[in-house]
Amino acid sequence: MKPILEIQSISKRYRIQHLAGGYLSLRERMVNALKFEKNNMEDFWALKDVSFEVQPGESIGIIGRNGAGKSTLLKILSKITPPTTGRIVSRGRIASLLEVGTGFHPELTGRENIFFNGSLLGMKRKEIDKKFDEIVDFSGTEKFLDTPLKHYSSGMQLRLAFSVAAFLEPEILIIDEVLAVGDAEFQKKCLGKMEDVSKSGRTILFVSHNMAAVREMCQKTILMNKGRCELIGPSTDVIEMYLKNGMVQACYEGERKQDSPYIEKVYSINSSGELGTSFLNEDEIAVCIKTQNTGSVINLSLGLALRDRLGNKLFTTTKKYLAEQGDKLHTVTIPGKLLLSGNYSVDVAIFIPNGSVYDYARECIAIRVDDFESDMAVYSSADIGVINVPCTWT
Amino acid sequence: MTESEHIIDASERKLFDWKELLFYKELFYFFTWRDIKIKYKQTVLGFMWAILQPLLMMTIFTLFFGKALNIPSQNLPYPVFVFSGLLIWTIFSSGLTNASNSMVNNAQIIKKIYFPRLIIPVSSILGALFDFLMAFILYIGILIYYQQPVSLHAFWCWPVALLVTIVATLGPGSWLAALNVKYRDFRYVIPFLVQVLFFLTPVIYPISMLTHPWLRYLLVVSPMYAAIELFRMPITGIVPQPEFIIISLGSGVLLLLIGLTYFRKTEDLFADFA
Numbered sequence: 001m002k003p004i005l006e007i008q009s010i011s012k013r014y015r016i017q018h019l020a021g022g023y024l025s026l027r028e029r030m031v032n033a034l035k036f037e038k039n040n041m042e043d044f045w046a047l048k049d050v051s052f053e054v055q056p057g058e059s060i061g062i063i064g065r066n067g068a069g070k071s072t073l074l075k076i077l078s079k080i081t082p083p084t085t086g087r088i089v090s091r092g093r094i095a096s097l098l099e100v101g102t103g104f105h106p107e108l109t110g111r112e113n114i115f116f117n118g119s120l121l122g123m124k125r126k127e128i129d130k131k132f133d134e135i136v137d138f139s140g141t142e143k144f145l146d147t148p149l150k151h152y153s154s155g156m157q158l159r160l161a162f163s164v165a166a167f168l169e170p171e172i173l174i175i176d177e178v179l180a181v182g183d184a185e186f187q188k189k190c191l192g193k194m195e196d197v198s199k200s201g202r203t204i205l206f207v208s209h210n211m212a213a214v215r216e217m218c219q220k221t222i223l224m225n226k227g228r229c230e231l232i233g234p235s236t237d238v239i240e241m242y243l244k245n246g247m248v249q250a251c252y253e254g255e256r257k258q259d260s261p262y263i264e265k266v267y268s269i270n271s272s273g274e275l276g277t278s279f280l281n282e283d284e285i286a287v288c289i290k291t292q293n294t295g296s297v298i299n300l301s302l303g304l305a306l307r308d309r310l311g312n313k314l315f316t317t318t319k320k321y322l323a324e325q326g327d328k329l330h331t332v333t334i335p336g337k338l339l340l341s342g343n344y345s346v347d348v349a350i351f352i353p354n355g356s357v358y359d360y361a362r363e364c365i366a367i368r369v370d371d372f373e374s375d376m377a378v379y380s381s382a383d384i385g386v387i388n389v390p391c392t393w394t
Numbered sequence: 395m396t397e398s399e400h401i402i403d404a405s406e407r408k409l410f411d412w413k414e415l416l417f418y419k420e421l422f423y424f425f426t427w428r429d430i431k432i433k434y435k436q437t438v439l440g441f442m443w444a445i446l447q448p449l450l451m452m453t454i455f456t457l458f459f460g461k462a463l464n465i466p467s468q469n470l471p472y473p474v475f476v477f478s479g480l481l482i483w484t485i486f487s488s489g490l491t492n493a494s495n496s497m498v499n500n501a502q503i504i505k506k507i508y509f510p511r512l513i514i515p516v517s518s519i520l521g522a523l524f525d526f527l528m529a530f531i532l533y534i535g536i537l538i539y540y541q542q543p544v545s546l547h548a549f550w551c552w553p554v555a556l557l558v559t560i561v562a563t564l565g566p567g568s569w570l571a572a573l574n575v576k577y578r579d580f581r582y583v584i585p586f587l588v589q590v591l592f593f594l595t596p597v598i599y600p601i602s603m604l605t606h607p608w609l610r611y612l613l614v615v616s617p618m619y620a621a622i623e624l625f626r627m628p629i630t631g632i633v634p635q636p637e638f639i640i641i642s643l644g645s646g647v648l649l650l651l652i653g654l655t656y657f658r659k660t661e662d663l664f665a666d667f668a
Contacts, residue, residue, distance in 0.1 A: 014666070083403060116428050
């Protein structure tokens with residue numbers, strides 16, 4: 001049987017403006033334009049020579065760190081942006097869900113949005129008519145069908161959006177992390193629906209950070225790294241490989257220093273006491289710091305700062321400790337229900353308050369938090385900040 | 395299209411991919427339908443605005459240009475003259491404005507879903523046609539009120555005028571839509587452009603008012619000239635000069651080709667720039 005999808009050495013280049021000294025003034029821009037200088041543009045290869053084949057009926061997971069090129073690959077497969085080189089041969093109708101509820105308009109009613117969104121996703125009008133009742137039923141919003149979407153709760157909007165998408169019947173379905181939103185119960189429902197889809201013999205490409213979902217749904221997984229296709233194989237093996245590699249970076253090991261206190265090791269452990277970098281919103285995050293002292297200064301402070309994915313410091317916490325010679329293990333517990341979905345990094349420092357800094361490990365370990373439970377979980381894809389604060393509303 | 399092979403690569407696209415456009419034909423309808431729905435949501439008068447707007451414009455122009463300045467009107471009552479012009483002009487002006495902003499306004503959709511991008515500017519022009527149909531009903535009323543005789547030529551003149559208008563709007567509309575994605579400067583250029591073209595097109599005055607022949611040749615370059623003259627022909631009974639019509643039609647078709655070519659050439663980059 002011929003593969004339903006052949007990806008033949010796809011590469012994608014983006015040109016990014018390279019600003020050497022901060023901002024360019026308008027005058028400089030104009031001077032550059034007059035000189036026809038183009039050297040401030042830098043090439044960035046989001047994808048480099050990616051090839052693989054998909055057989056009909058296969059479900060394939062795509063995993064990798066942020067910026068590995070997963071989304072770019074999906075965008076090319078969905079024809080949203082063309083590849084710079086290479087080509088893709090597809091032997092079936094492709095529908096892509098890079099977002100749920102694309103084209104939803106707050107002024108239109110639920111009914112109107114179902115029709116518009118369905119049609120955008122590639123459904124025919126007759127098809128929508130036929131499945132309309134099922135869609136409404138699945139979403140559980142029948143009472144509000146003729147209410148403008150702007151009066152819906154965000155949870156309801158999401159359910160409606162996913163329900164339309166769930167009834168798509170393309171030969172190839174491309175899904176990007178859309179399940180990372182919504183309450184846990186609805187997520188389960190969605191995953192169930194997707195399993196039905198894959199069992200009915202359709203081909204699925206599924207990008208996710210949710211390893212459990214990938215393992216459950218996909219027989220085969222592709223691991224992407226820095227725009228390349230690093231590993232293709234059975235899901236269990238690839239995921240294990242990925243997590244193991246991730247683990248190495250999850251544990252920071254500092255350089256040995258003579259006659260000075262230093263940070264020997266930093267790692268995070270989950271609630272069951274195992275090494276881990278992936279947490280849920282409600283989990284407490286324990287960061288273990290092992291310090292060494294080979295010097296004679298003993299009254300020290302140990303500090304930990306948490307940064308968001310953009311590198312902004314969110315908070316710092318410190319503790320005074322008596323640094324006798326030898327090693328010492330400290331555990332900092334970041335309370336649960338505090339961090340919203342996202343990637344974080346940790347800085348650790350040994351210092352004397354308002355004095356010298358003996359050791360500083362900047363962004364030494366990375367932490368991933370997924371939030372399915374908090375009130376803010378449904379907004380995961382929006383710009384809502386990173387801290388969940390239990391404010392009171394009256 | 396189950397068995398057929400489909401290839402995605404960086405190669406150039408055809409100017410018109412009829413097969414693909416046909417496959418997505420329902421989206422034309424849905425985009426137009428959505429635009430019309432949204433436009434009149436939460437308004438008390440709703441579709442009535444499509445009638446009221448040209449009516450108010452007609453009243454103002456009649457007072458200032460018809461009564462106060464005594465502009466000639468090809469032997470028609472000035473309100474009839476100016477309304478017939480405004481009716482067809484409004485398709486162009488609102489169609490062009492909507493189309494030019496359409497790609498930017500739908501950026502969120504463009505970044506997430508593929509469909510032939512041309513559907514977006516075309517649908518926003520079709521949306522302007524809906525307003526035209528509403529106002530056309532009023533136009534018939536006005537013709538009856540002024541007991542204006544209409545020749546049978548109307549049966550071909552009016553549809554042809556509409557077609558010419560769509561061509562005249564789609565060319566610059568798709569061109570500006572594509573330019574607007576990359577250079578948002580055009581957002582500010584468009585209202586100005588529409589205003590200038592309004593005075594350069596014989597909507598509120600007849601072309602016979604211009605005595606200098608070269609000035610006339612300048613005006614008929616506007617692709618809307620032919621549409622307006624054709625639309626008025628059944629009521630004025632004045633057959634416009636053929637060479638004027640040909641120039642105007644030619645410019646419309648040329649702009650359409652330029653607009654569509656530019657649109658298709660840059661279409662692939664919309665998702666990256668929008």
